[in-house]
Amino acid sequence: MQANTIRFKNKSIPVMNFTHKRSQMELLSTKLKEYELHFEFRRKLKMISMIEIIGDVAIFKYNDGTKLYLEVS
Incomplete structure (x- = not known):
């Protein structure tokens, strides 16, 4: 298991x-830039406590x- 942080806005x-793949973190960053x-997504993201990456989700x-x-993905 790899623990990182990602920044979205401030x-x-x-x-x-959980995938131990750096590419999954890059895909997540790309997806967050799309949103x-x-x-509505930004409003929901304000209340997020943590993100888990399992497979392609x-x-x-x-x-x-x-x-x-x-x-x-």
Whole structure:
């Protein structure tokens, strides 16, 4: 398991990379840049506590226990 942080706007979010592949982190960064102007996504991202990468899916975990799944490939 690899622990990193990713920055989106002015927020640092811890990322747990279970795939151990650097390419998955790059794909996640690219996907976040695509959603940079998406207002609803940015609003939801403010409440994210951490991100887990498992396979081709990034799981955004909220403080209240809910999850948002995003395909990064």
